Amino acid sequence: MLNTLGNLLSLTTFGESHGPAYGGIINNFPAGLEIDQDQIQYELDRRKPGQSAIVTQRKESDTVRFLSGIFDGKTTGTPIGFIIENENQKSKDYDHIAQSYRPSHADFTYDRKFGIRDYRGGGKSSARETINWVVAGALAKQLLKTVEINAYVSSVGDIFCEKPYQALDFSLTETNEVRCPDAETAEKMIARIKEIKKEGNTIGGTITCVIKNVPAGIGEPVFSKLQAELAKAMLNINACKGFEYGSGFCGAKMTGKEHNDLFNTDFTTQSNLSGGIQGGISNGMDIYFRVAFKPVATILRPQESVDRDGNAVTVEGKGRHDPCVLPRAVPVVESLAAFVLADLYLIDKTRNINHY
Amino acid sequence: MLNTLGNLLSLTTFGESHGPAYGGIINNFPAGLEIDQDQIQYELDRRKPGQSAIVTQRKESDTVRFLSGIFDGKTTGTPIGFIIENENQKSKDYDHIAQSYRPSHADFTYDRKFGIRDYRGGGKSSARETINWVVAGALAKQLLKTVEINAYVSSVGDIFCEKPYQALDFSLTETNEVRCPDAETAEKMIARIKEIKKEGNTIGGTITCVIKNVPAGIGEPVFSKLQAELAKAMLNINACKGFEYGSGFCGAKMTGKEHNDLFNTDFTTQSNLSGGIQGGISNGMDIYFRVAFKPVATILRPQESVDRDGNAVTVEGKGRHDPCVLPRAVPVVESLAAFVLADLYLIDKTRNINHY
Amino acid sequence: MLNTLGNLLSLTTFGESHGPAYGGIINNFPAGLEIDQDQIQYELDRRKPGQSAIVTQRKESDTVRFLSGIFDGKTTGTPIGFIIENENQKSKDYDHIAQSYRPSHADFTYDRKFGIRDYRGGGKSSARETINWVVAGALAKQLLKTVEINAYVSSVGDIFCEKPYQALDFSLTETNEVRCPDAETAEKMIARIKEIKKEGNTIGGTITCVIKNVPAGIGEPVFSKLQAELAKAMLNINACKGFEYGSGFCGAKMTGKEHNDLFNTDFTTQSNLSGGIQGGISNGMDIYFRVAFKPVATILRPQESVDRDGNAVTVEGKGRHDPCVLPRAVPVVESLAAFVLADLYLIDKTRNINHY
């Protein structure tokens, strides 16, 4: 379904950066789940602007209000509607781009597609849309229960977390502003981002996500392979430029003899270059993937650009923006992963006649 | 829709490696397009086994038979049904894996998911499924007409085509067995694959795809961003481990100042690190992306593995397999790209009130 | 898509009778349409409770608030989110049915399906959900422009509007409380409903809907025939028990010689027993259909029933209810018809290569 995430468990969303509110509808969520609202707010707070010195200073409480589908604290199986009011729009900041196009933004493409656009804060193309995904993902996490999903910032610019994920303690991810569980690397990353911010510049990076305790069998044979659904979800995140899972682009340099994951007699594999997925279906091993983010397009410097009529103009970098989107993207990556998994879990419930 | 490619223009498929036939149904294809059947066969021949010394020697004519939706050589707008008969199954080759699991194949995961599997040639998990996609993609290419889609092998193992795509002459792609338009690199790649084949081993690589002449405006704002639909399609290809577009994973190391694509007054951009897509919507510049493929899992050597009951067994590498899947995957990548684009083109026809 | 109306133009909704709000998201609505908000409120007022003596006296302002997708009064092509706050819940009225099942309501089936239900006012099963459909339908009507959709109450109990629709002046529909354009019949219907109301009883009826100015070509060959999409939409309305179009159930008594619609040389037909649709596709003639509604299940009398444990109980008829749902269902029928048509219109834009 166009503009909807998920096949059976589905998320449809709305909202623009400077409109009155964001929100969405989650359909086909199972009934009877006790919802932990604090946990949802916790996830929203991880994505929230203004949470630290290295992110945008827009002030939003980012509180979700559920409007249906939850009764006496439990899901009822009917559509879950929710909204998050926008509170701190500064639309005046955007008057200067009503007629101009910011480089590497969606201003031009929206105009060409629709012939009209809400230019305030990027309108629909704003990454604030991801707030909806975190709400849905937080619910999906609660549904999945035993599944553990941990994303972290694995690189900022050319600073990489060199340790393999197996050597990291994910309980440390939230202990620093950049969300890298390796304290030493985190420190370097934070310093780099602060430096970049001072320059009015921005910087890219990567997020690694590790999913534990997914049983074998999740994912579909064709067109809805687990990795395909994950890739689609991730590539919808603003600024995302790439996705790889398991051995990824490195695997493309290897031979079959090196790459094959030999079985143990308990059906685990000795290596896990497959990344927990074989033939599009989970095999019970850790699922891990990496997502690339380009630097945020809004830099706080004047840039040469054009207006709607093709006249050369200078666009000033205004508004409140992230020098590096990575720290706030961590819960977004986790949320999408959780939602995709929950969807494929539900579908898998229907796949085997023995379930009947 | 589960197990279906596309949103409005859709492809639903069936077929197993050693079943009687592959086939599919293309829905919502526009009416009145004159179909060039030779062109379709040409694309199928590019994917065909046995086409050269560096691919599998399974012999198939791979002829498609259209069963509906085309009348007097033109599409009628009604569902296009097609089949491709399997001819050269050697199912006996697979008796030894009826009860055993090949490493890094889908044998184990299918068994766990469904409790039953067609083990012959991998059954549904075989890459022979991609034949259906080439048929659909060949039709989509004819629909798109002026759009040019050129994929090529950009690396095999650690042999990379170092030239940027702009320096390549795509008319040379088909002049060598490996489908790399740079003759010198192609030669090295072919030598490497032959060497690997001799060892009974396999090797991975990457394919780069370049799409020219897509007008600005194709792609949707949320969840159906152009890059997301491309990524989903590509990650469904067997052995695909990663996708990146535009600056990709390299872009994650850059700063905003370096990465931003400044506009010219004709709305082209001076650089194109965006890869022809901004905010999920094409901007009229070249679209380019890169796909990573792991080495084929079947190696012609004995490997230690397990059977269904968890007993240690040795699995022999039998059957006819590709030492390197890349050359045959080139038309598959192009086909999926064409189909995804055609789908989003059709949708875009409905987006602007000025069309009414 | 489950719990979503429409194929390309889609409506996903949420809300429960006594929850904080109703609302929905309209996806893939074309960009650039100037929205007439008064017209939307007008349609909502036609559905509003408390509008006359013969409908429920629940007091709601039923004001819709658009949260996205409209900018400077025009649609932007991005998802249109909207909510309607509930204002006049009297949830206490429903404490008595928390553990009991009302006859011919959805209390029992929701409990069995989900194991939990919001019993207040029927929760999700309340017909107040149709408020969302009127918002979406009002927008669809504005999109369709020249198409005229007129529904009216054609029977209440055994009082029928005997005149064929061609003999009616639809501008009179809104001149009486029951929404029957034949003044004399309307008077009888109103008298009958008042009588029924006095008895604490309820009564059923039918609505006829006539759609003019649909060009030939709208509808799809298989599984999305125009009449099938209309039927599906109508049968989703609470209390709807049947749908027929053109000759309908009467046509089942006829012979081919009597029933065939002979062509005029301008491609109109001499009769129109086909109801404006042939082979699932509009033929340019008037589309007309009829929808049957059972009497409202809530009667203001004690009824013998059971509780969750199967104990016999007496259920009192409380709450504020419609003695006859028909007058308020007229805009609902029109709205769904408009939405279905708009969806198929958009799809049709993509069906012919000549559009390219």
Place this chain on the structure above:
Amino acid sequence: MLNTLGNLLSLTTFGESHGPAYGGIINNFPAGLEIDQDQIQYELDRRKPGQSAIVTQRKESDTVRFLSGIFDGKTTGTPIGFIIENENQKSKDYDHIAQSYRPSHADFTYDRKFGIRDYRGGGKSSARETINWVVAGALAKQLLKTVEINAYVSSVGDIFCEKPYQALDFSLTETNEVRCPDAETAEKMIARIKEIKKEGNTIGGTITCVIKNVPAGIGEPVFSKLQAELAKAMLNINACKGFEYGSGFCGAKMTGKEHNDLFNTDFTTQSNLSGGIQGGISNGMDIYFRVAFKPVATILRPQESVDRDGNAVTVEGKGRHDPCVLPRAVPVVESLAAFVLADLYLIDKTRNINHY
């Protein structure tokens, strides 16, 4: 999804009356079901032309060939592809309508929509498409196992089976050519059809369908109500003009006091005017509905009509056609009902957290 039946369990089809074959793909069918092929052929034979003196004499073996998704006699959970070859086309019979439009057929509407049509035997608009549905329905019946679905011809023209369905013995349905389980009525119906056939005329009628043993809980709250999905499926059948369930159009004449189904203490209801569905969800009682069919449009007499240019022409009734479509439509109605139910069954497997 456009041109696809079902939400999770889905059927996508192709085929034209005089093309080489019909066929389809069933997606998301559970794995591990042992398929009874004879039962499938039995259902196809019930729909087959030439089965008796009162149906069309086109000779087809109507044998289905499964091409995937079944292994060792059991479903594998992967897409089930199938084809039925056309054998007895007499395309020459249709040369006379290549440029002319038959009254009450889809010739004109297809031409207007697509600008091209396969005129032979009506092309895509032929009711021979329903053969695909019977294959899918036969599989769905096997999946549903304990559910009993019995359709029968309840009227032909003005000859009605006056007995309520509860008084009928469905084991008698197949004992006569017209498929009415009441022998006396059947005889009258057959006589009427023979008479009509002799006149070169055709006649309409109704089919009643009764579904037993559906547990409470099947169907979805909004837009996928059980009755809505049934109505959509039925209205896609060629010649279908109406659908009603439970009390249907008669219920529209009743009062709430008369219509309400009072509960017994075992949660059955004393009457079942609801038709086994409340709030869109099955309540465990018999589901029953009625479908209206207009007379077949092809009559074996000359009719005045028009050609593509609007010139008056006389269209001869040629080809082999049914004087009454009802007897052959019985298995079609059952098949669609089975498929719709199976789809909603699968979905229901995912609705309650207790299933996890």
